Amino acid sequence: MRTRSFVKLVAAVGFGAVLLAGCAGGGSGGSSGNDKVIKIGTLHPLSGANAGDGTQLENGVKLGIKAINDAGGIKALGGAKLELDGGDTKGTPDTGQSEAQRLVGDGVVALVGTYQSAVSANVAAVAERNKVPFVMDVSGDDAILSHGYKYSFRMQPQNSRFGTTAAQYVKAIAAAANRPVTKVAYLHEATAFGTGVYQAFKAEAQKSGLQMGPEITYDAASVSDLTTQIAQVKASGANVLVVSGYYRDGVLAAKAIQTVKPALDAVVGAADGAFDQPQFPTDAGSASQGYFDVNYHFDDKSADAKAFSALYKTTYKDEARTGAALAYDSVRVIAAALEKAGSTDASKVRDAIAQTNLTPLTLSDGPIKFSDKGENSTSLPVLTQVQNGAPVVVYPQSAAVKSPVYPANPGQ
Structure with a gap:
């Protein structure tokens, strides 16, 4: 993928333009000026006891989608724009499962979520059954990836x-x-x-x-x-x-x-x-x-991470938690896969995700790389x-x- 760093991206499209990420709703930066839209499904607790963290993750996805769209969308697909299709898990596995199934029915190219391991376990099963890529921004339970799943990937270190x-x-x-x-x-x-x-x-x-x-x-x-x-x-x-x-x-x-x-x-x-x-x-x-x-933690020495934190604070009037960066990077992983695959075919996108090689905003032992089990082998506690x-x-x-x-x- 012809991806620029976050700092270069901000400079290229204008800082004010990127700041608009938080001003639109779930589909921010969607189909405006382009009838080619690729939906990314999100599953986070937007209500209930963990709504604060869920909102942070959802905001991270929004910033990621807006950044990709402002940089020209998915160039390998004619500049197709990404669009957020969101689901509220309410922090419960059953709701997460039903919402995941709904998003699959909506035609999302991939799923991002979910913050809670018990919810992600159900979503991973849905993703595998329907052969839709699932990128876990935050969810640590080792057991989720112990079943030989091919369509689920984890950004953070496991428990x-x-x-x-x-x-x-x-x-x-x-x-x-x-x-x-x-x-x-x-x-x-x-x-x-x-x-x-x-x-x-x-x-x-x-x-x-x-x-x-x-x-x-x-x-x-x-x-x-x-x-x-x-x-x-x-x-x-x-x-x-x-x-x-x-x-x-x-x-x-x-x-x-x-x-x-x-x-x-x-x-x-x-x-x-x-x-x-x-x-x-x-x-x-x-x-x-x-x-x-x-x-997991922001790379405090990274100019890209500092720029993301500043952008998040300006956009949402709140300090960014590291989970927001993991959600942002999850969008980057999916966008890079779409560029590499040159297709929205789920199996091709899945194969491209498996070959990810992107520098994250969090501290790591190198670029994001997924093992055969879907673990990010360079994540660093x-x-x-x-x-x-x-x-x-x-x-x-x-x-x-x-x-x-x-x-x-x-x-x-």
Whole structure:
């Protein structure tokens, strides 16, 4: 695909023109001036407990579609324009499945979604059955791609990598500070996402000699207070707490920790949806100080990533979460495949996606490359920490902007 970098794209079409991305509805940049339209289906939670994250992902798709269209559309298909055909999963697997089937019936060339692993599992089955490519922007459960699917691809690292890497990073930073981990308590939401990350963390912790304390679970969709769960952490005597959850419940956990005041050296997110997000220090206030998170993250040294973040903020009056960048890059993957295939035939687009070679906006070990199982083999979990009111990358050194502070005295 004759793709320019995001910075060059902004310069070429005019910054003001690209900013229009957020001003239109779901089909922004669709068929205006061109009767050739290629629909991309999106499946995100636009209502319910995770609507904030779902909206971020949907906005990332919109920016991606607008950027491709403003750059001339899909040139190999006569300048055909991309159009968003959106579906609200409402955060439930059954709704996600029915919405995926509806979008397939609408004739979408590919699906993007879904934020929640349980929903993505159902959508992947629909995609495979109908032979429609499905690019998962955010969904980590290893099991989704364990069935030999050929039409599903994952942008982010899978849960097992987050859990394993988090245990390795916790041990490394504690050892570097000569402050041993005495016991690890683990708090996680109760679906396949949280459970999968926990199990991978526990397996690696046991191999590396970290003592595990209590496993404490909660229902992310209904929880309104985590004080009782944090009181269990305090009673356990653990000096490190690891958390795997979503944004809203991550803020609840931080506020409960500040109230209960367990004697912790660190709170470490393992793929937690809150602790590395730019809004977290604002929403959690002083309770956010020192929090770590092992997650996918913007490449803070990339001019393209900085330009995307600035564009998102100007367009939507909000800070971009990394998931928005993964959704944006998912559109780039599909657009590049359409260019390479020179066709909207689903099998040809699928084969072209499998040959993706694009530099992402997130930290990685190289351009996006999908394995035979559909995993992005270059995705990279990194450790961030909230320092001076903002999350920054602190580990590994190759990606670090600052050094980790440990013990972190979280929330103090």
